[in-house]
Amino acid sequence: MPELPEVETTCAGIAAHLTGKRIQRVRVYQARLRWPVTAELAAKVEGQHIRQISRRGKYILLAVADGHILIHLGMSGSLRIVRAGEEREKHDHFDLCLDNGTCLRLRDPRRFGAVLWSEQTLSEHPLLKDLGPEPLERNFDGGYLHAKALGRKVSIKEFIMNSHVVVGVGNIYANEALFLAGINPTRQAGRVSGERYAQLVKTIKQVLRQAIKQGGTTLRDFVNSEGKPGYFKQKLKVYDRAGEPCLQCGTTIKLIRQGQRSSFYCPHCQK
Numbered sequence: 001m002p003e004l005p006e007v008e009t010t011c012a013g014i015a016a017h018l019t020g021k022r023i024q025r026v027r028v029y030q031a032r033l034r035w036p037v038t039a040e041l042a043a044k045v046e047g048q049h050i051r052q053i054s055r056r057g058k059y060i061l062l063a064v065a066d067g068h069i070l071i072h073l074g075m076s077g078s079l080r081i082v083r084a085g086e087e088r089e090k091h092d093h094f095d096l097c098l099d100n101g102t103c104l105r106l107r108d109p110r111r112f113g114a115v116l117w118s119e120q121t122l123s124e125h126p127l128l129k130d131l132g133p134e135p136l137e138r139n140f141d142g143g144y145l146h147a148k149a150l151g152r153k154v155s156i157k158e159f160i161m162n163s164h165v166v167v168g169v170g171n172i173y174a175n176e177a178l179f180l181a182g183i184n185p186t187r188q189a190g191r192v193s194g195e196r197y198a199q200l201v202k203t204i205k206q207v208l209r210q211a212i213k214q215g216g217t218t219l220r221d222f223v224n225s226e227g228k229p230g231y232f233k234q235k236l237k238v239y240d241r242a243g244e245p246c247l248q249c250g251t252t253i254k255l256i257r258q259g260q261r262s263s264f265y266c267p268h269c270q271k
Contacts, residue, residue, distance in 0.1 A: 002073045004135070004168030005211035007058050010079055014104060015053040017081045018062065022049050022099040030093035034074060034114045037094065041117040045069060045096075056122065057131050057167035062096075067119035069096075070127070074112030080105055132166040135204050140166055142198030149189040149197070156192055157185035158259045160204070169204055171261050173211065175239045177203040184270040185263045186256070238264040 002010070026042035048064040055061065060079075062069040071079070082105045084097055094106040094115050106115060118125055133140040148165055149156075157178060160169050169177070178185050180203035183196060192200075237247055242255035242264055251268040 002058065002077070003170030003173060003211075004058065005173070005208055005215055007055055007060060007073065007168075008212050009215035010073070011053050011055045011060055014060075014079055014081065017102065018050045018053055018098070018104060020049060020051075023047065023064070023096060024099050025095075025097040027095040027097060027103075028093070029088060029095075030111070032111065033093065033108065034072070034112050035116060037115050038117065041069070041115065044117050044119075056128050056134075057163060059128065061122065067117060068122060070114065070116040070118055070125075071106070072114040074108055074110060074114070076110040077106060077108035077113035080107070130164055132162070132164050135166050135168055135208055140201065140205075142194060142201045145201055146192075146194040146197040149192060152189040154189055155185060155258055156183060156187050156189045156200075157261075157263055159189035160200070161259075161261075166204075168208070172236070172239050173204070173207045175264050176207045176237055179238045179265060179270060180206065182270055184267075185258060185265050187271075238266060240264065 023045050024047075026046060028037045028042070031037040044066060045064055048066065050062055050064060052063040053060070054063070058072060060071040060073075062071070073079070082095075082103050084101050084103050086103075086105075088105075089107070091109040092105055092107050093111070096104040098104070106113065116127075122128055133144070145160075145166070149159060152159060154162075157174050159165060160177070161171065161174050175185070177200060181196065181200040183192065183200060238253055240262075241253045244253050245251065246253055246266040246269060249266065249268050251266050253264055254267055256263050256265075
């Protein structure tokens, strides 16, 4: 599943091609995504100019005068810029055609993504209103995380992956941040000190910023590409390294399952 850095890079990749352009036509080839693509979408956005591209959590937001198009990539979705009339492939489900002869095309083999129209204030939208803070914003700090964790018996890894606590800390980056902070992923969230939470917030921001920076240099253009940043080719410390030696101490990296997710950690470095 695309994580926050992949979605952030997607936003940056498409923004230069969409911002200021007029939406000429909406083409829906497969309306049955995670939620149906409604006929209202085309009626509302055709003829409007795209004012801004932004992100909230893993939702890509295209602002027009009267509202927003919300796009979620689901588990397998990707966006790319194609020429109008370019032949579709099997899993291409949606085109947003612009006045310059190009289209924003959604490809989604598993159809867990979404393209939605909203005239609501974004902070009140049912899919967005209960989301936690953005991990790279200043209001996400150790004090906030420590206060949210008080009395919580859930593991700290599951805690920081909860989008109601903080958005966008997906499995790969949760594993990496906990390793850098020296915290065992199985430790109860309510039994981690404020000092260690302050360190964890620093490492969450660190791994996400590194991934975004690397994505910005790896994938420069969404034209004539697959539009898929994937998981950036960074040197991961623990993720997907079960059975290999820890890069810090040489202890064998362990793999366990937590909440149907794989957790990788060093039993020596993470306490």
